[in-house]
Amino acid sequence: MSRFQGRTALVTGGGSGIGLEIARRLSAEGAAVTVADLDPSAAARELGATPLELDVTDERAVSALDLAPDVLVNNAATCTDTPFPELSGEEWDADLASVLKGPFLMCRTLLPRMPAGGSVVNIGSVNAAAFFGNDAYSAAKAGLESLTRGLAVRYGPRGIRVNLVAPATIRTPIWDARLSRDPELMARLAGWYPLGRIGSPADVAAAVLFLASPEAAWITGTTLRVDGGLTAGNARLVADILTPGHLR
Template structure:
């Protein structure tokens, strides 16, 4: 299946983890993939560009060059994010600003840069990679606040630009084994095994679990789907499994 033949797809944060897997799967379905990421992350990736998504001028310049070279941007995946595992009372102003800037302002800047072309062609799809943290308290306050804001942005763009033929949806991943966990695993190596017990489907996720959902939402298979927030979370948001084990008899 080549759902993205002749389509141009930008993936922010595509140099690592979920973004890198999305880049592979979109390319396998025929897409021309461009990755926006930091210098250290783009080196090994064909289609990689050094673009800090919080830098308005850099984002605009990159999108303008892509449109000049390839003629269009069909899909934008707002995936770049940072999260530091800092106790709330120790979160600095700089850290708060940095986490909110990458997730929320970066998604705003990238969306604003690609939308005029999408509106002009009356076709385009934006997929925002949110988090279960955006709808339920699970720690990481600054990151979570930004992810909640991203869901509001998803609804705004879906309703505002639906009449122009542009769709915008979000994915809410649960715990996914990627380098974003490195800092926490260094402190507690069995953390993901402990976390897995909370998941009805019995495991944490893999980058492919999220990437396949992103391909679906970005593709014409989802032509009449906009404004949704799709949990890709092994059932985490559906209920409280550890509590259920205590109170429900077999």
């Protein structure tokens, strides 16, 4: 497929993990991709993407961007693992800044310049829908869903769509610290997923490209969960309520 031939795309956080895979797929389908990251060198080397060294939380730097991409993917984020009672104000602010303020700044600068037919895809998380830990990150991801709906209403009349993809566990470098403490973590987590595995960056990228493409021409303001069924229900709870054999 070459759904993005002749189109331009900007992916924040495209230097690693999910963002790198999104940039890879957009590029493979014909888009001229710019990767905005604290370190965009991997994407530039591997994909020939245009590197843009950018901190999406830096209001002055984002406001100075002179770009008008057809596709904007707000993917950059960080997440602190500090438990709630010890969470500092600085850590709270840092998660809110990368997860929520960054997309706000990017959209405020770029949306007014985007051509009709343009599309924004924000990368959220299942953490916005239910509690899975990481209080500041989760609150910020919930805020990002709200921002997505607001921007969809605001920019719909200009022919610009704004949607959000909400992944559950995806093996990327964001998990490195947790995995170094607990190497069996991913294998254990797989047991919570109705589809029997955790996700891959490719699972997320496929959903992002669909929402960014003309195939999704009448979809805006929506959240698409890419979560292997995690938020559809809780099989372990059902087994406790009824019997383990009930889920046949």
